[in-house]
Amino acid sequence: MPPCLKFVLIVLFILSTNAFVRAHEFDADSAYAYTKHLCSTIGPRPMGSSNERAALKWAVEKFKSFGADTAYILTFTEIEKRNGDVLNTNSGTAIGIFRGKTDSSIVIGGHIDSSGKEVPGANDDASGTACAIELARIWSEKPRHYTLVFTAFGGEEQGLVGSRDFVDNYPNIGNVHLMLQIDMSASDDQLIAFLEIKDHQAPQWLVEDAFAVERTLGHTGLHYPTHFFSINNAIGGVGSDHMPFLEKNIPAIDFTAGVINSAIHTPEDKLEFVDKSMLARSGELVDGLLTKYQKTGIPQPTAGHYMLWSLFGGRFFVPSWLVEGVVILSLILGVWAFTYSRKTRLLIAKAERVRFSGSKTLLLIILVAIFVQLGEAFIQLLKGLRYPWLVHIDKYLIFAAIWATGGVWVAAQLSRVWRFSPDPYVYSKRALAILVAFVMLLGIVSFRLAFHPALTLLLMSLAIFVPSPGFKLLMGLLAPIPMFKLMFMEVFTFLARNSIASGFGIDSFITAVLYSAALTAILVIWYLPTIYFYGYILVAAKPFLHAFKRLRHPAFGLLVLFGIFGYGGYLYSFPAYNEMWRASIRLEADYDLRSGESSIKISGNEYFRNVTVKADSFQRTYDERIHTDDLPIAFTADWLQVSGREMLNPGPTDTLRVDWLIMSDRPAYRTTVRIFADSLKPLPISANWGFSKRDDHVLFTWFAEPPDTLRLQATFAMQPGAKLIREIECLYTEAPVPLTITAELADVFYRTTITVRDTIETSAMQANAE
Structure with missing residues (x-):
């Protein structure tokens, strides 16, 4: 075989082999x-x-x-x-x-x-x-x-x-x-x-x-x-x-x-x-x-049957029985530690006892929880936005930690004025009691969920049993970690970003205050055992109490203040939104086909910034701290026609047969039909479509893009003389009039709902039948 031909064959073999390998690779x-x-x-x-x-x-x-x-x-x-x-x-x-x-x-x-x-x-x-x-x-x-x-x-x-x-x-x-x-x-x-x-x-x-x-x-x-x-x-x-x-x-x-x-x-x-x-x-x-x-x-x-635990770069398959055992063991040790702490409490004359130490500690943690949210609040105020953290959540969490440190400094100043009990039991009993309650309540839901506060309870109990101040400090550092990790879990960013959908529902000052109060309450309740535990360590291990008192120094407060202004200025330079993470604006139009009444409302989860609404004879521009508005635009949306007939068979229980046509001249996104009896009793029914039965009504739903013509045939068993109330809703993903909304870094969703509500008088049918 000539050398040149041999070379060509080798090359062809290599190429065909590579092609075969590539064909079998992803x-x-x-x-x-x-x-x-x-x-x-x-x-x-x-x-x-x-x-x-x-x-x-x-x-x-x-x-x-x-x-x-x-x-x-x-x-x-x-x-x-x-x-x-x-x-x-x-x-x-x-x-x-x-x-x-x-x-x-x-x-x-x-x-x-x-x-x-x-x-x-x-x-x-x-x-x-x-x-x-x-x-x-x-x-x-x-x-x-x-x-x-x-x-x-x-x-x-x-x-x-x-x-x-x-x-x-x-x-x-x-x-x-x-x-x-x-x-x-x-x-x-x-x-x-x-x-x-x-x-x-x-x-x-x-x-x-x-x-x-x-x-x-x-x-x-x-x-x-x-x-x-x-x-x-x-x-x-x-x-x-x-x-x-x-x-x-x-x-x-x-x-x-x-x-x-x-x-x-x-x-x-x-x-x-x-x-x-x-x-x-x-x-x-x-x-x-x-x-x-x-x-x-x-x-x-x-x-x-296990809990997979990712730890130190490895994976541990913790058997379910061991998870349950740890939870039960933590409760036993928690009760035992409570008893032990009570037996070893300080004996203080009644006249010398300091009252309300637990309540004062609670007020201090509420103060710190409020401080946690103040950083975000100030950036919101300066930027005129509701969610300035959407793109850079991790950086805002650092800012919250700096503000929390500021809250601790302010709390330390208050501790100069307020007297606290020197008895460790005053704090340990509260920490243990709350944690035992947490473990028991979460255990009802899931042993695995209870496992995290159970670890905290175990470590706190050990700190109470072991007298060494160093060991108590170590437990103080380790004990809060499981509960902290559970709240600020690995996908916390995902949950936080999804939470901005709630912005549509926070439409008043009172609602906003209640929302912030709820967040504060969650922080306080979740971390209250930890704070009481820290109170226990401070009074049980005197060297740490002296170290804590150093936090009262004005220099530490100035350092925190410098961190707030320095990091806050740095944080202010970051955009709240970008091409991937955007705000949302909804246009919601409602039209009653029977009465002809109409309304159009726009709402956003963010304040309206550089938002323009344009219609044929209407234009409005927003750049202010509002996120909802009613548009003075009347319209007619006669896109829906409803026809059909009803037939009644009288008897001890009337039988009503309906044959309805629901016709839309454009594609709907979702269609629902709700049927009530004025007796508000369940309606026995058979129908040619699937339906959901509720206590007082029957619900038909078609999703998504139902046929433009829907034929609904159904038979109802009703009390003689009862009225049938029919409510039809068609949802469309478009505006009812030529209208556009433009906004910087915001998505716009158009929705129009057409409603038909009427009452079917079976008594008239009864008379006609007779």
Whole structure:
């Protein structure tokens, strides 16, 4: 063979080998293209919308193009949410099945819907669905022992609707032995492992394998925020589509990136803020797990019972029995420490006893809690904004700590005037009693939630038993940490940013005062045991009392004041909002189709700054400390027509049959029909649509984008002569008149609600029937 020909063949072999390897590797460019198609080409995809259906159809076509043995949409048209509400919709789950040597299956999923009409859902969760589709591409060309079922769930944002429907109605759910979910993958934020439901966790082998595969890939971003999940698991908070599988005792885990620093559930969840390189992180992790289990098999245990604790860079699987044991032990030691402290209290003559030491201490902590909020209040005043901290929450927490130190200095000055009891028991009994109450109350909700104050109670009890001042100081430093970490949990930033939605409801000075008072009360109640414990240490260990008194020195106060002004000036220079973190403005128009009455109101969670409202013959500009206003614009929104008939069959119990047509000349976002009887008693009913039964009414809901023509047929059992009250509401995502709102660094949401309310007189029907 000529040397030149040999060289050409070698080059061709190398190129073909590289191409084969690349075809079997996760391609972030492909995943990015899929993400772009979902969030930009198709756009926002709320459950039941035409966009969601287009996305589901597109996903099925992708599965087919990769050679899926079976690909289809598992549809659902009626769902019951966890609060009992029934929704009529038109959604489903896109499924692509790639058969292996066995029918035993692994499900790989993302959710294809977004949270709202204006929300592109790029990270949440076009990115996760894109990763699942890219994994389908590469695994379509790999040998498979297990059958792989790739899914794009609809309706996740409405309460895991698609995945719940899947586990209930997928015909081969009995063959599913593992589920891997990717919910948000396009952020350089921490990659968080969601691995539990209320009564159990994913099996330990799955969690250990996930962290091991991530290390093998050279990534270090996988985390498990212990304190956040202690609360989340107790209250049934956020989750993803892996949870219905866990509820069916199928091992499952979800990987989510962007909880802390991704603008999910807002119009800013768009392609512009997608980090392409991070798509590979989640995709390669799931690919690595699939590779492992295809080779070695899926282990047998299907559930775990533990609390995963991330500590000192490691992970500890604390058995549930040990968590419960620590909680019970803390209560025993707490009661014992209370008794011991009482026995060793100082004997002080009644005439010499200092009264109200506990109340004085309470007032001091209230003072400090108020100081914690003063820094934010002053920046709010200077900037003329309600949420100046939205972009830089971490910096404002430092500012709050500086102000808290100032509050401690002021409290120290008051302690010059107020006398306090020298008896340690005065303080220890309060600290222990409150903590015991905390542990018991939280234990009713969840032993895991109670575990954190239980650790604090254990450390405080040990400090009371051990006489060493140094040991008491050490316990004083360590004891508050578990409760502090529970309040300021790992995803505190996410919760704080979501809290600004409450700004719409804080619409008066009284409401604002009550809101601030509630925050102050939470701080005081939560940290009151710690403050009483510090009081105990100060009087039980005299050297520390003398050190504390040095905080009264004016020099320390000047130092704190310098910190307040210096750091406050530095903080003032940072913007409150940017292109990712923005304020929200709502236009809410209401129209009564029967009376013709109309109203338009605009409201914001932030003060109106550089906000302009323009209509045909109206313009108004705002730049002031208000966040709500009524617009003097009358309008007619006759977009809705209601017709139909009612038929009454008299009897001991009347039977009323209705056949109504609800027609809209433009797409609605949500339609509801509420039906009351004037007797306010439950209405026995049968109907051609799903409905929710309440104590005094029946509710029909269609979401999202219901048909322009709805035919509602129903039969009611009623008391003779009763009246039927019908209330129809159609919500539209547009203004009722040509109107625009422009605002700097704020998103605008337009909503128009048309209401039809009327009464159906069955007595007249009775007379006609006779």
